[in-house]
Amino acid sequence: MKILNELLELKGVSGDESATTQFLYKYVEKQKKIWNVLPKIFFGEDFHDCLLLKFGNPRTAVFAHIDTIGFMSRYDNQLIPVGGPEIIPGTWLVGEDSLGAIRCRLQGDEEGIFHDFPRGIEPGTCLSFEQNIRIGSEFIEGAYLDNRLGVYNALKLCETLENGWVVFSTYEEHGGGSMPFLLKFIQENSPIKQALISDITWVTEGVKHHEGVAISIRDKFIPRRKFLDKIISIAKKSQVQFQLEVENYGGSDGREIQNSPYAIDWCFIGAPEDHVHSPNEKVSLADLNSMIELYKILMEKL
Amino acid sequence: MKILNELLELKGVSGDESATTQFLYKYVEKQKKIWNVLPKIFFGEDFHDCLLLKFGNPRTAVFAHIDTIGFMSRYDNQLIPVGGPEIIPGTWLVGEDSLGAIRCRLQGDEEGIFHDFPRGIEPGTCLSFEQNIRIGSEFIEGAYLDNRLGVYNALKLCETLENGWVVFSTYEEHGGGSMPFLLKFIQENSPIKQALISDITWVTEGVKHHEGVAISIRDKFIPRRKFLDKIISIAKKSQVQFQLEVENYGGSDGREIQNSPYAIDWCFIGAPEDHVHSPNEKVSLADLNSMIELYKILMEKL
Amino acid sequence: MKILNELLELKGVSGDESATTQFLYKYVEKQKKIWNVLPKIFFGEDFHDCLLLKFGNPRTAVFAHIDTIGFMSRYDNQLIPVGGPEIIPGTWLVGEDSLGAIRCRLQGDEEGIFHDFPRGIEPGTCLSFEQNIRIGSEFIEGAYLDNRLGVYNALKLCETLENGWVVFSTYEEHGGGSMPFLLKFIQENSPIKQALISDITWVTEGVKHHEGVAISIRDKFIPRRKFLDKIISIAKKSQVQFQLEVENYGGSDGREIQNSPYAIDWCFIGAPEDHVHSPNEKVSLADLNSMIELYKILMEKL
Numbered sequence: 039m040k041i042l043n044e045l046l047e048l049k050g051v052s053g054d055e056s057a058t059t060q061f062l063y064k065y066v067e068k069q070k071k072i073w074n075v076l077p078k079i080f081f082g083e084d085f086h087d088c089l090l091l092k093f094g095n096p097r098t099a100v101f102a103h104i105d106t107i108g109f110m111s112r113y114d115n116q117l118i119p120v121g122g123p124e125i126i127p128g129t130w131l132v133g134e135d136s137l138g139a140i141r142c143r144l145q146g147d148e149e150g151i152f153h154d155f156p157r158g159i160e161p162g163t164c165l166s167f168e169q170n171i172r173i174g175s176e177f178i179e180g181a182y183l184d185n186r187l188g189v190y191n192a193l194k195l196c197e198t199l200e201n202g203w204v205v206f207s208t209y210e211e212h213g214g215g216s217m218p219f220l221l222k223f224i225q226e227n228s229p230i231k232q233a234l235i236s237d238i239t240w241v242t243e244g245v246k247h248h249e250g251v252a253i254s255i256r257d258k259f260i261p262r263r264k265f266l267d268k269i270i271s272i273a274k275k276s277q278v279q280f281q282l283e284v285e286n287y288g289g290s291d292g293r294e295i296q297n298s299p300y301a302i303d304w305c306f307i308g309a310p311e312d313h314v315h316s317p318n319e320k321v322s323l324a325d326l327n328s329m330i331e332l333y334k335i336l337m338e339k340l
Numbered sequence: 341m342k343i344l345n346e347l348l349e350l351k352g353v354s355g356d357e358s359a360t361t362q363f364l365y366k367y368v369e370k371q372k373k374i375w376n377v378l379p380k381i382f383f384g385e386d387f388h389d390c391l392l393l394k395f396g397n398p399r400t401a402v403f404a405h406i407d408t409i410g411f412m413s414r415y416d417n418q419l420i421p422v423g424g425p426e427i428i429p430g431t432w433l434v435g436e437d438s439l440g441a442i443r444c445r446l447q448g449d450e451e452g453i454f455h456d457f458p459r460g461i462e463p464g465t466c467l468s469f470e471q472n473i474r475i476g477s478e479f480i481e482g483a484y485l486d487n488r489l490g491v492y493n494a495l496k497l498c499e500t501l502e503n504g505w506v507v508f509s510t511y512e513e514h515g516g517g518s519m520p521f522l523l524k525f526i527q528e529n530s531p532i533k534q535a536l537i538s539d540i541t542w543v544t545e546g547v548k549h550h551e552g553v554a555i556s557i558r559d560k561f562i563p564r565r566k567f568l569d570k571i572i573s574i575a576k577k578s579q580v581q582f583q584l585e586v587e588n589y590g591g592s593d594g595r596e597i598q599n600s601p602y603a604i605d606w607c608f609i610g611a612p613e614d615h616v617h618s619p620n621e622k623v624s625l626a627d628l629n630s631m632i633e634l635y636k637i638l639m640e641k642l
Numbered sequence: 643m644k645i646l647n648e649l650l651e652l653k654g655v656s657g658d659e660s661a662t663t664q665f666l667y668k669y670v671e672k673q674k675k676i677w678n679v680l681p682k683i684f685f686g687e688d689f690h691d692c693l694l695l696k697f698g699n700p701r702t703a704v705f706a707h708i709d710t711i712g713f714m715s716r717y718d719n720q721l722i723p724v725g726g727p728e729i730i731p732g733t734w735l736v737g738e739d740s741l742g743a744i745r746c747r748l749q750g751d752e753e754g755i756f757h758d759f760p761r762g763i764e765p766g767t768c769l770s771f772e773q774n775i776r777i778g779s780e781f782i783e784g785a786y787l788d789n790r791l792g793v794y795n796a797l798k799l800c801e802t803l804e805n806g807w808v809v810f811s812t813y814e815e816h817g818g819g820s821m822p823f824l825l826k827f828i829q830e831n832s833p834i835k836q837a838l839i840s841d842i843t844w845v846t847e848g849v850k851h852h853e854g855v856a857i858s859i860r861d862k863f864i865p866r867r868k869f870l871d872k873i874i875s876i877a878k879k880s881q882v883q884f885q886l887e888v889e890n891y892g893g894s895d896g897r898e899i900q901n902s903p904y905a906i907d908w909c910f911i912g913a914p915e916d917h918v919h920s921p922n923e924k925v926s927l928a929d930l931n932s933m934i935e936l937y938k939i940l941m942e943k944l
Binding site: 242244255256286296299300301 | 356517
Binding site for chain 3: 052053054056083084085086087110111112113114118119120161162164209212213214215216218219221222298299
């Protein structure tokens with residue numbers, strides 16, 4: 039899990055993902071030689087800070103967003119959120135502006151967020167949760183499991199994938215915006231009719247640690263019933279532990295597939311986490327493993 | 341009105357419209373022989389659960405959404421809404437899961453909705469209002485007049501339509517998502533510059549039963565003034581009774597035309613109903629008739 | 643500044659922009675002869691009420707919305723907002739319906755807006771703030787500086803522009819809807835990778851009168867960091883006074899570029915105003931001048 043640790047140490051608040059993409063690109067270039075199938079790689083300014091890998095003849099695409107929630111400095115010592123981070127006073131934040139490295143503590147609440155850095159921070163500077171990874175026998179804990187685990191799952195999938203797109207998207211935590219051009223590129227080059235969203239969901243009263251990867255029947259948006267039935271049927275026949283999620287809120291890259299000008303079915307499938315969007319996100323290692331196993335099977339059978 | 345009764349008996353909560361589309365497809369296949377013009381039919385997995393009919397050389401498209409609001413079972417005995425149904429305790433709901441047919445009563449309120457079915461319902465199961473159609477001399481009452489009447493209007497139009505698209509869309513009640521690919525298909529095959537939304541609106545202080553079909557000058561979204569003027573001018577010259585609607589809220593498939601990458605004018609035109617999104621929606625039969633008459637004229641003159 | 647005065651006198655509430663576009667078209671037809679480069683003009687029903695000018699070989703597009711906020715008459719003496727106008731009782735409103743010219747005062751508050759016109763106003767009639775332009779030595783004040791100043795900036799740019807699109811969009815104040823088809827047309831005819839939003843922003847605790855044009859690092863949406871860095875770097879090297887804006891709220895035509903199916907970078911750059919969306923919007927003439935200067939430089943260097 040060396041790569042997972044490296045992914046978790048990367049900073050990449052929505053809008054500022056270029057370093058993360060550079061890292062992924064280098065990793066893919068190095069690792070692709072030992073993967074079962076050599077993917078075609080799409081990368082560079084035409085794709086902004088996204089990265090696409092095409093394996094064989096795709097029927098299905100997997101999307102994993104690489105951006106994270108965080109904060110941006112405003113004027114004086116004010117901060118404003120990027121995406122929907124938990125506002126917990128005392129949380130350590132890190133970043134960098136032209137004057138150098140920044141490490142400071144978050145203060146305030148939803149009404150007004152501030153930092154306690156002794157000097158001013160240049161307006162528009164991104165700050166992330168300071169990382170503190172803890173891996174035990176049952177759980178992984180730290181910041182940004184959402185969605186570094188989804189990215190990790192996608193990279194594990196690459197090792198054996200024969201046919202399919204693996205796509206690393208940006209801006210998911212803050213209103214989206216890369217999915218529309220990614221989908222256009224995919225549909226005009228090697229079109230697909232099915233998509234899986236490799237992302238992390240919430241532990242709730244109905245979705246629990248250690249009960250397997252969650253197949254989401256709905257969040258704020260509702261995938262097509264026919265496609266859900268197909269996925270659940272494959273999952274049932276597999277030996278992989280899974281649970282069904284039914285939520286009224288939340289969204290993912292799936293929203294932009296739903297609203298795209300292509301008839302592409304989509305489903306969110308991911309391990310659940312506790313302490314969402316905090317520095318202490320917590321995921322069951324068994325659930326992460328189920329996620330990895332189920333993606334392998336689905337990408338073959340769908 | 342046999343077909344209207346059959347339409348009203350169909351279940352088809354947003355996301356689960358495939359049975360409704362199958363019914364419509366069979367109806368169209370049977371009826372098209374007696375229509376004035378034989379349409380070209382687009383149907384099947386490439387169109388998800390939508391259905392498109394192309395008559396002659398279209399200048400204008402009519403869109404009628406086939407999905408309905410409803411509920412979905414969550415965990416324990418919880419329900420969550422699909423679209424925006426009225427939450428009226430005691431309302432009878434019906435559906436089906438793998439254990440068999442379901443008939444139960446809604447309990448709770450906007451804060452938390454529950455069912456009283458003796459056994460658990462599988463998570464993700466769709467429930468609809470139990471249907472109770474009442475047709476009198478002046479009114480039709482029942483669940484899902486929105487938008488079975490809009491579908492009925494579109495089917496009546498098919499009988500004599502010479503040029504135009506008639507399109508049955510999905511997901512309208514829950515955030516949309518089929519309109520973008522339907523519009524792309526239309527524009528790439530037989531493009532149009534005008535669209536009418538065949539849907540049901542609200543009785544308000546300014547829009548009343550028995551005063552004719554409503555031409556909507558705006559809801560949350562605003563059609564282009566030039567197109568509205570053209571429609572109102574045609575309506576005035578006709579003998580059909582109509583009224584003008586000006587609302588601040590609400591939306592329709594028109595929203596997705598407005599936001600589409602095509603310069604297509606749109607307007608919502610439909611009979612008004614009382615008791616919106618309840619099991620007792622109520623529409624004036626005279627207004628429904630005005631709706632049918634006005635669509636015939638507009639599709640010829642526009 | 644004769645043209646600016648003429649622009650400010652035009653009415654053009656979102657949805658009803660055709661007179662404004664006609665005016666712009668005539669102005670462009672007349673003025674283009676004295677511009678450095680003769681643009682290709684795209685205008686007419688295929689573009690609804692928008693207007694596009696293509697100069698040379700564009701790398702970047704400038705978008706200026708021509709619509710304004712305002713009000714629409716509903717039933718009885720009710721008004722509903724178009725966009726987000728300030729509701730200030732006693733404000734003079736003007737418009738016209740089939741019975742003639744209208745001049746009346748706004749009454750009520752956010753809960754309910756009314757007019758005091760002696761006769762009824764036809765439902766669906768657009769009303770605008772009565773114009774009262776005041777130009778002093780330091781400031782310009784009046785209604786609709788947002789976005790007549792952005793349009794003025796775009797027209798000034800046309801005088802010397804060698805390569806670039808200058809685009810006049812509609813509906814920006816009320817949910818958008820023209821940007822998607824404008825972007826599609828641009829990308830399919832003479833594609834660009836960069837866009838500047840020529841619009842007016844807010845005076846806040848961090849953005850002040852007389853401190854230069856504002857380069858917006860974010861509003862509700864976040865442009866890509868890489869593009870911001872490029873713009874700020876060019877601005878720093880120029881002699882033009884500018885300030886950086888970091889806001890949590892607000893949007894512009896940039897939102898629709900962000901969500902478009904094209905990988906186009908965008909940034910909002912505009913002078914700040916006080917008394918936003920009121921009849922007394924106020925902009926520093928020096929800031930307006932900085933805006934005009936910075937656009938010239940950016941369109942050359944980007």
